[in-house]
Amino acid sequence: MNVTWQLWLQLFRRAPLLVVLAHALLLASLYFAIHWLRGEQRALYMAAPLFGFATWLWHTGQGYNLRGVCTPESFLLPHFRRRLLEYGAIDVALWVVLPLTIAAFAKAPFLSFMASGLVLVASFGVTMGCNPRAGIILWPAAIALGWMPALVNTLAKQALHSPLTPWLFLAIAALLLRLSTAPLMRIEDRETDSSPLESTSLGRMQSRNIPGESRRKGFLGKRIAGLYDHAAHRAMQRALTAYQSHPTWRRRTLLVRRLLLPNDNPEAIALRIALVAIIVFFYFFVMMHRPHFQPTVIGAYAIALCISRFPQLNIGMARMRPNMADLYLTLAPDTRAEYQKTIADALLVLVPISVLTALVYTALGAVLVHAPDPWRMLFVAAIVSLAASLVALSLHLIGPEGTTGRTIVNFVVMFGVMGVYWGGYWLVNTLGYAIGGGLLTLVTLGFGGATRFAAEREYLARPPRFDAPIG
Known part of the structure; x- marks a missing residue:
């Protein structure tokens, strides 16, 4: 008992x-x-x-x-x-x-x-x-x-x-x-652990794995994972070759980026978009059969889907702390702030990737449901996704590591993005692209840029941490 x-x-x-x-x-x-x-x-x-x-x-x-x-x-x-x-x-x-x-x-x-x-x-x-x-x-x-x-x-x-x-x-x-x-x-040998920031979209479950649980992939999952690994290997080799031939700060940052974000190279991004597009196609095919479906909501869904990547950044960076000690010794920075700056600059690439995928998903959804005004949706989605990505990256870079705090931050960002998207769409529809779009850009990007500036300053002031997270 x-x-x-x-x-x-x-x-x-x-x-x-x-x-x-x-x-x-x-x-x-x-x-x-x-x-x-x-x-x-x-x-x-x-x-x-x-x-x-x-x-x-x-x-x-x-x-x-x-x-x-x-x-x-x-x-x-x-x-x-x-x-x-x-x-x-x-x-x-x-x-x-x-x-x-x-x-x-x-x-x-x-x-x-x-x-x-x-x-x-x-x-x-x-x-x-x-x-x-x-x-x-x-x-x-x-x-x-x-x-x-x-x-x-x-x-x-x-x-x-x-x-x-x-x-x-x-x-x-x-x-x-x-x-x-x-x-x-079944008792099986565990597969080699992958990077917590891999973001393959083979299943969002990977960010919610239970500690000690064996990763189990089917035949299709293993084949797709092999494609991701091959693309990551090629991207790393290209970055290494470029840095060895002519070492610069930019190529050094690219090398760190390939190490931290193995599946955020062009080939892997294209594969991830294609896989998610299949799910998006099925989803919108279902939504088209609903009697009161509003096509405008597609842009909000696309942005929410793209910024859902950033909570994984918070979790993954905490899990990678013990391994980051090797990176710190390899880079041998003059100051701790220089090391933090390198990491922050490497992760900043997630913002344009998020904007790109949001626009691709919005365009795909607009085509599938024959949206009456796709250009307005794309215009608003581009502005809001850029600001939302900056805010989400900043908050999850310095945000709480506990599950409760992280969940609260994620909900606040999600609902905020939904409200800003609908408000921006109404603003552009009412005042036009020039005035409405200008006001939307000024407010959202001003807030996103200020959040990014404050978060980076806080992140640079923090000492690097290499201790394993408790629990």
């Missing part, structure tokens, strides 16, 4: 908000279930959805917890697999058997459908938590069903009365659990 308690505590330490929210929903569903048991039949329509959402949320956290627990070292513990089975049995008893017992006591209809549905929802949550790639595969099916609500309603009515539906649900649940947990149960 102590092992079960420790596993529960692991989840609470990793995701306390998720645990609290899941149990709050559970208590809310219990409240309506009590009213249902007292004869209020309408309370069932509140209790069932709340409990289903609580089940999904809880088991998503359980899957996330498994990703951190099932490391190669954990299998050296005595009876590790058996302890996991015992924990799973207790979980099934609390989240499946107990509510079904209450439902059977109250003589609820469609009991077999409810039982298989609970198992399916739980397995769906576990899959999304412990295998992010598998979870991504499931979302297109849910989106496709959202296009055809009438068909879904008809299928639901037929499935509710079919005796084969529970068996189908159980089979799907078994396949999902097999897909999600089988990779975690």
